Amino acid sequence: MTATTKVVQPLDAFFSAPIRKDGAFPTYLELSGSAELLGTRRAVKVAGTLDGHPFEATLMPSGAGPHWLPLRAALCTAIGKADAGEQVTVHLQQRFS
Template sequence: MEKDNAYPTFLTVPDSVAVLETGRAVKVTGTLDGHPFAATLMPSGTGAHWLPLRAALCTQLGKSAAGELVAVHLQQRLS
């Protein structure tokens, strides 16, 4: 997990522009540490997307600090 001024908590999805074949926002579903989620991957402008995490989901995961590891499984692209 990471933190900055743009998003309170987010994950970087490396090489996502190449995999998704777009640098635009993309809606996805998946799991974080086994917990289901739906969110929008936001373009970072550097060839990756950011996955912003809502505070409620971070609480559910029991994680809130930058640098904590989260198992991510993207299951479906919705847009």
């Protein structure tokens, strides 16, 4: 296996979380229960959908338990949501790390 080969593990996990606007990232979601689901509190690369729109991102450890999913401006535009408190449905479908 080369360094560019992605090891893909299937996932089928749903989260619903409000957009947050403080902390280490300007806009993010906190995925409660993610550390238990993924078996780690480290950064994890994933793919799935946000409100039905495909995405790939790195879930970042919060230090206290759940992972944070940083929301880039392009993702906010795609889902039509960017305000703190707006609910977003996350479907994790693949894990790359």
